[in-house]
Amino acid sequence: MKADPTAVASGMHFIDGNEACGEGAIAAGCRFVAGYPITPSTEVVEQISRRFPKIGGMFIQMEDEIASSICFQGAVWAGLKAMTVSSGPGISLMMEHVGLAAITECPSVFVNVQRGGPSTGLPTLPAQQDVMQARWGSHGDYEVIAVAPSSPQECFDHVITCFNFAEKYRCPVFFMMDETVGHMLGKVKIPPADEIELVERVYTKRPPGEYLPYKIYEGDQPEMVRVGMGHRIHSTGLTHDERGYPEMNWQAQDKMVRRLCSKINDHVDEISIAQSDEVEGSDVTIVSYGITSRVVAYAVDLVRKQGLKVGRVRLVTLWPFNEKLIKDVAQNTKAIIVAEMNLGQMVHEVERVVAGKVPVHLIDHAGGAMLELDTIIEKIKEVAS
């Protein structure tokens, strides 16, 4: 399926990441957004609120983030592509509905323009401190997909990736922007609509009476439905059976929760997006993601010119974690450095997977500013020597 040519702002633009995210959502076919103002994400919904009345979309500013994070799910069940947008404190409030999206298998996009925390923290300054929250923030066992862009162009491109994942895997998808990438101005190329590939929502073709909303007929996803199709569906946040009816026992729980996880974990190879270069035979490989990967890329270029053998891995999808990729890295390098704008979150995943095979080092930052180029260079030299 291609994007709608009457809505896509095709052409070259000089815009920031937040605006690019809004345009990307429009290109992805999103026509319902519920949100609540919060720095540094607000420009996304401001852009949406300007554009939607001209393209037949609906933006509603709700009374809080709790409301926003479930309001858009009502629109999804009506048959729309929809999302909500926020930052740290708002995302914390939304966590219950991340769980609702997971258990009801509602295709959901949560945009998080990250800022420093905890609590009100640093509203106007960047961080990458919500990586583990995205993965574990709501109670219970479930899986999510998370994507981290590093430029305004990627804010456009990868919010579309998020919508496509949401449709394909019917789970909560986090778009893990940050303040820097959100407010960074850059050249953004919005392609013609017919060059934008979208995953269309496929509704069940089974007639009422021959369809159960949570039964697996083919593959490992139930077939999607929307209201008004005649199936009289019931959707609940309680543990449920194939009919969607509450089923309060461990057997139903086991079956449901394991499937909610396996439907993501069995597709890591298809979901995973990463970039790596010169890992093989390197003395050290540096792993990073989001805006931090831009500084890391520059640092690696500089030290390579000085003759150091340094590999580089950039994770675009953060969750599900690509264990195979990191295991391969550990086979082909002598040490790993993880650089992130937090006091060490993704490094735990890397350490877990590497399991002592090579040393794993951390370049951390408490948030509020980008990692310094010199800090990265020094650490690379220290570990490589």
Next chain:
Amino acid sequence: MSDTPVNPVNDLLRLERMPHIWCGGCGIGTSVNCFARAVAKAEIDHEHLHVVSGIGCTGRVAGYVNVDSFHTTHGRAIPFATGLSLSRPDSKVVVYSGDGDLTAIGGNHLIHAARRNIDMTVICVNNFTYGMTGGQVTPTTPYSAKASTTPYGNYEHTFNLPNLADACGAQFVARWTVYHVRQLTRSMTKALKTKGFSFIEVIAPCPTLYQRRNKLGDGVMALQYYKDQSTIQNGADTADVGLSFQSDIVVGEFVERDNLTFMEGYEKRMKEILGDGFVPYKGAK
């Protein structure tokens, strides 16, 4: 075919889910009976009726009605219904939940949906307690009434729900008890036909918790109380219909308005400002 008469409410129920979870003497089932009849009277096509509930005893209503239905999170039925209603302008969206769910944890959403005049009907079954969790105090528990978390009697001020809904701009506001089944059915029918936000408070007994803990007897005794001490005052000033412990209950239809709905207001403004550049939101149609 047998000649056994079919209960007229069966059509709206998921009979395969019976028996329901509600206790003997509970008023929720009675309200659902009235609702089923109101849906028929309002001639609402079941494919265009969607019921959304929060959490709690009344929150289970969504699971028993045979329409597209959603059992959401605690207090958040209204914002879910907001997204659904805006995106399905051809459907009627009903939020069916309890006093704790709608007025405590969900209170903020209740007042804002009424203020925005979102096209939905909210049915609030008020049994003065959190039934599902064992009978704790709610914003509607009367002063001095005992609850499991007010073992010495409630000492907080209480909500006057019709007054709250009225003040926030609801287009139709009514209150009945589950004794008043015909009147309740009539008001539900009216609410379903109301354009914009309508609100019905249904006073109902919780014999297992509220009645027992306050030594008020069983469900039948509650109905006797409703019969003896309710006065019908259609058009009453909602400021005067507050409740206190075992007080007289003013019932009736209190408010009828015809203001622009959220969607009408949106379209009007956008047409004025954007003219032909405005593309109305059609939702999923």
